[in-house]
Amino acid sequence: MANSPMKLSVVEILEPMHEQGWIRSIDLALAKYLEQLAGPDEEILVLFGALVSHQLGRGHPCLDLHGLLYDPETTLALPPEHASALAREDCMRPAMLVCLYFRDYGSIPMRSKLLQVLPEDPAAPIGSSNSPLVLAPNGRLYLRRYWNYELSIKNDLRQRMRQQPSVDSAALKQVLDELFGPLTAADEYSWQRLACALAMRSCFTIVTGGPGTGKTYTVVRLLATLQRLREQQQPLRIRLAAPTGKAAARMSEAISTELNNLNCSDGLKAEITTEAVTLHRLLGSLPQQRGFKHNHSHPLAADVLIIDEASMVDIEMMAAVVDALPAHARLILLGDKDQLASVEAGAVLGQLCREAEHGHYSDATANWLNETSEQPLPMDKMDPQGEQWPYLQHTAMFHVSRRFDPNKGIGKLANEVNQQQVGWLNDWMYGQEQATAQQQQLDNIDLLVVETARAPAFKELVLEGLSGLSELLQQRPAPSATDVEFDDWARIVLTQLGQFQLLAATRVGEWGLQGLNEQVIRWLHGDLEHVDGWFYGRPVMITQNDYSMNLRNGDMGIVLQRRPDEPLRVVFWGADQRIRWIVPSRLSFVETAYAMTIHKSQGSEFAHTVVVLPDRDMPVLSKELLYTGITRGKTRVSLVCANPWVIIQAVKRKISRSGGL
Numbered sequence: 001m002a003n004s005p006m007k008l009s010v011v012e013i014l015e016p017m018h019e020q021g022w023i024r025s026i027d028l029a030l031a032k033y034l035e036q037l038a039g040p041d042e043e044i045l046v047l048f049g050a051l052v053s054h055q056l057g058r059g060h061p062c063l064d065l066h067g068l069l070y071d072p073e074t075t076l077a078l079p080p081e082h083a084s085a086l087a088r089e090d091c092m093r094p095a096m097l098v099c100l101y102f103r104d105y106g107s108i109p110m111r112s113k114l115l116q117v118l119p120e121d122p123a124a125p126i127g128s129s130n131s132p133l134v135l136a137p138n139g140r141l142y143l144r145r146y147w148n149y150e151l152s153i154k155n156d157l158r159q160r161m162r163q164q165p166s167v168d169s170a171a172l173k174q175v176l177d178e179l180f181g182p183l184t185a186a187d188e189y190s191w192q193r194l195a196c197a198l199a200m201r202s203c204f205t206i207v208t209g210g211p212g213t214g215k216t217y218t219v220v221r222l223l224a225t226l227q228r229l230r231e232q233q234q235p236l237r238i239r240l241a242a243p244t245g246k247a248a249a250r251m252s253e254a255i256s257t258e259l260n261n262l263n264c265s266d267g268l269k270a271e272i273t274t275e276a277v278t279l280h281r282l283l284g285s286l287p288q289q290r291g292f293k294h295n296h297s298h299p300l301a302a303d304v305l306i307i308d309e310a311s312m313v314d315i316e317m318m319a320a321v322v323d324a325l326p327a328h329a330r331l332i333l334l335g336d337k338d339q340l341a342s343v344e345a346g347a348v349l350g351q352l353c354r355e356a357e358h359g360h361y362s363d364a365t366a367n368w369l370n371e372t373s374e375q376p377l378p379m380d381k382m383d384p385q386g387e388q389w390p391y392l393q394h395t396a397m398f399h400v401s402r403r404f405d406p407n408k409g410i411g412k413l414a415n416e417v418n419q420q421q422v423g424w425l426n427d428w429m430y431g432q433e434q435a436t437a438q439q440q441q442l443d444n445i446d447l448l449v450v451e452t453a454r455a456p457a458f459k460e461l462v463l464e465g466l467s468g469l470s471e472l473l474q475q476r477p478a479p480s481a482t483d484v485e486f487d488d489w490a491r492i493v494l495t496q497l498g499q500f501q502l503l504a505a506t507r508v509g510e511w512g513l514q515g516l517n518e519q520v521i522r523w524l525h526g527d528l529e530h531v532d533g534w535f536y537g538r539p540v541m542i543t544q545n546d547y548s549m550n551l552r553n554g555d556m557g558i559v560l561q562r563r564p565d566e567p568l569r570v571v572f573w574g575a576d577q578r579i580r581w582i583v584p585s586r587l588s589f590v591e592t593a594y595a596m597t598i599h600k601s602q603g604s605e606f607a608h609t610v611v612v613l614p615d616r617d618m619p620v621l622s623k624e625l626l627y628t629g630i631t632r633g634k635t636r637v638s639l640v641c642a643n644p645w646v647i648i649q650a651v652k653r654k655i656s657r658s659g660g661l
């Protein structure tokens, strides 16, 4: 570097970082804006603005100044995964930049109009300010908008937790006995019963647990309990929602199935809706605007709102939800707290039920449960300091999966990854040769170590996985077939699409999303001409909600053709298992989906899931990412990598999102 960095402005120092892709255009733009407002000696705030914005891009609603001071490299996770070695050499390291401006807290101008410093005491008055930056206790630095989101969520949930609806304990106990059977010594069942009882305590409840632990089973019974014990004559207005279209469709399906199995009157069943919508649809997206049709001045017509896959809800969306939900309504969040958080900033569910595995129930919670439902709490989940965990007093966590055996196969792998236990993983991965093929089959998990993503063994795995789909594509009905017969065929093809799925941990490179999709096209079609084009048999995924076409983010389709003289069309599931044939030119947001990212796979499940890891360790690889990928598999999970060490590194890395919920 020719000039001394001391002679350059913060923006001048950030510019090459932007060119190298280390920070985003929006981060740089914010720095430029703040630079215009900054007084002398306030350059540090310009830098902070860019870094807070950069953290938002990584999913953090705030910048942790303690982390920045003591471990800037980890806190900022720079450079990004695609930065070349040259770029790393060329560009001034962010740690050095931080050192230049931020030696200690004394370097921060506390009386700047760019910054509001909040008092340490949460009860002290905050004062008014509209500074772009807000410094909260514990060194959490926010852009004001995100601090406002957090504050409104906190205030709203506190208010809902404080509301204590009256409960007729004899009636509650009777309903719980009817729905779950009388209490038994085995606590496996009583956690679900406990979740229902706990939900009667206030207007806010969280039910968390891994796949197949009975969240949907419980929530249907919870809704039945609420309707049975309601004080008003009219049935409670229940709304069901999920962050993505795919998750909403799954929620509807799962709730319908559980409701059908529920042993209760038809009248009660009719009072439980099975229609789930996306959160965007629930709140009413406004074209070209950030806000929603429903807000505090135009609230939702709802008494109960259940949000499934809540781990995917970001802080901005959650703030919009609580703004639109009437104060008397119950908010119930369902999700797996250990899964990846939302792509957008915030890890609302993860933060609200951090440590839920330990219970942390207070005496007051235990007494309430005992008095209203005679529901005991296990001693090891009690905590004399439980009141320090306010959200956990309204949280039930399920541990027992009814889908997977925790001692083998997918269940074991998922648990070990989630608990960051690398011992078993090492034995499994490095002891593969000793394991018999039969045993592996029984265990429904396998590991494939290959040097490149072009390796014959990987090709064999993929082509075998896709063989069912390829056969169906060749079994197109004769041109004389009726439209109904073509619909029946399309239905089978779409069902087959859920049988096998490649999941990429990263986007770039031969092991990333793009490389894998290109590779599969080469194997199947022999060339790459088709990559972005529309070709027969191309599986696609919708990447953004498209309300004009009634397609939702995450919907999967496939390109088919009915008769040779008809154009190619993309088929999707419509309502009631109907088939929609859509002309490709009407689709705006689509990606080829032989492979999809693990992030995009959230809320979906596939019979055989193949999780592909890159050939080197990267900051994006984490136990949450791996756990999410593994738990997408229903009957078989294959891990594919060039080096099992990368899997171990990923398992050791836990994402900790900053935030003050």
Ligand SMILES: Nc1ncnc2c1ncn2[C@@H]1O[C@H](COP(=O)(O)OP(=O)(O)OP(=O)(O)O)[C@@H](O)[C@H]1O
Residues within 6 Å of the ligand: 189, 192, 209, 210, 211, 212, 213, 214, 215, 216, 217, 218, 254, 258, 402, 403
């Ligand atoms: N107490 C129970 N008794 C009998 N069957 C149960 C019980 N709890 C759950 N199940 C069954 O276990 C299966 C998985 O339950 P459920 O679908 O509710 O799990 P989930 O946590 O919602 O899963 P996912 O996160 O994958 O949606 C279902 O078939 C359900 O009917």
